[in-house]
Amino acid sequence: MLEIWGRPYSSNVIPVIWTAAELGLDYKLKLAGGSFGQLDTDQYATINPNRMIPAIRDGDFSLWESLAIVRYLCARYGAGTLCPDDPQQRAIADQWMEWSSTRAFTPVIQMFFQTVRTAPDKRDQKTINAHASDAASVLSIFEKHLEGREYVVSDSFTMADIPLGCIAYRYFNVDAARPDLPNIEAWYERLSQRPAYQKHVMRFFGTNPEEWQALEIASANEGE
Numbered sequence: 001m002l003e004i005w006g007r008p009y010s011s012n013v014i015p016v017i018w019t020a021a022e023l024g025l026d027y028k029l030k031l032a033g034g035s036f037g038q039l040d041t042d043q044y045a046t047i048n049p050n051r052m053i054p055a056i057r058d059g060d061f062s063l064w065e066s067l068a069i070v071r072y073l074c075a076r077y078g079a080g081t082l083c084p085d086d087p088q089q090r091a092i093a094d095q096w097m098e099w100s101s102t103r104a105f106t107p108v109i110q111m112f113f114q115t116v117r118t119a120p121d122k123r124d125q126k127t128i129n130a131h132a133s134d135a136a137s138v139l140s141i142f143e144k145h146l147e148g149r150e151y152v153v154s155d156s157f158t159m160a161d162i163p164l165g166c167i168a169y170r171y172f173n174v175d176a177a178r179p180d181l182p183n184i185e186a187w188y189e190r191l192s193q194r195p196a197y198q199k200h201v202m203r204f205f206g207t208n209p210e211e212w213q214a215l216e217i218a219s220a221n222e223g224e
């Protein structure tokens with residue numbers, strides 16, 4: 001059975017778990033990283049020499065880097081659906097997946113770290129505002145792209161929606177300023193109708209480090 005190594009509250013692991021769920025794959029979650037440790041073991045180094053999560057094992061095959069894993073799972077188990085057959089459509093999916101990690105991920109994850117993962121008395125509003133402003137500026141590109149489109153590539157859901165959908169949930173649920181982004185909001189609303197998104201992405205992540213930590217520890221019952 002497919003093994004996913006990681007923890008259910010990690011920003012880089014969530015896209016992999018969501019992908020497996022969208023594809024209807026049976027998988028075993030092997031808890032690793034954060035409160036669950038394991039990354040410094042010799043066994044884990046054979047799966048991911050970077051000692052980071054996520055990583056997968058699919059039979060004898062190991063793979064790391066979250067978006068490489070999303071692409072692999074979609075190519076192997078979702079060819080023609082989550083992984084478009086048409087080379088140009090697939091290239092557009094790849095383009096937005098690259099963009100999600102090189103442009104959108106950092107400002108949004110910083111908004112998350114400077115709020116939820118920072119104690120309220122240690123938060124710096126100027127820093128939060130600066131990341132929120134960077135995120136808004138980057139997301140304005142995506143906002144324009146979604147004009148007249150239901151999903152990232154076309155009118156059907158593909159692997160390109162996955163990393164951006166994970167970023168969107170963080171973006172819309174942290175305590176920070178956001179401009180109106182009607183196309184992104186409508187797309188986010190469409191994703192919110194998907195059971196696998198509700199279950200694996202739309203998880204309450206707390207409002208401060210203690211709450212976040214308690215939720216992460218409680219998620220131990222989802223894996224082994």
Ligand SMILES: N[C@@H](CCC(=O)N[C@@H](CS)C(=O)NCC(=O)O)C(=O)O
Pocket residue numbers: 010011012013032033034039051052053054064065066067
């Ligand atoms: N580019 C990598 C980044 C992986 C990464 O930064 N993973 C973090 C978690 S989000 C990690 O392993 N941190 C150590 C830990 O969780 O203990 C990917 O997308 O897979």
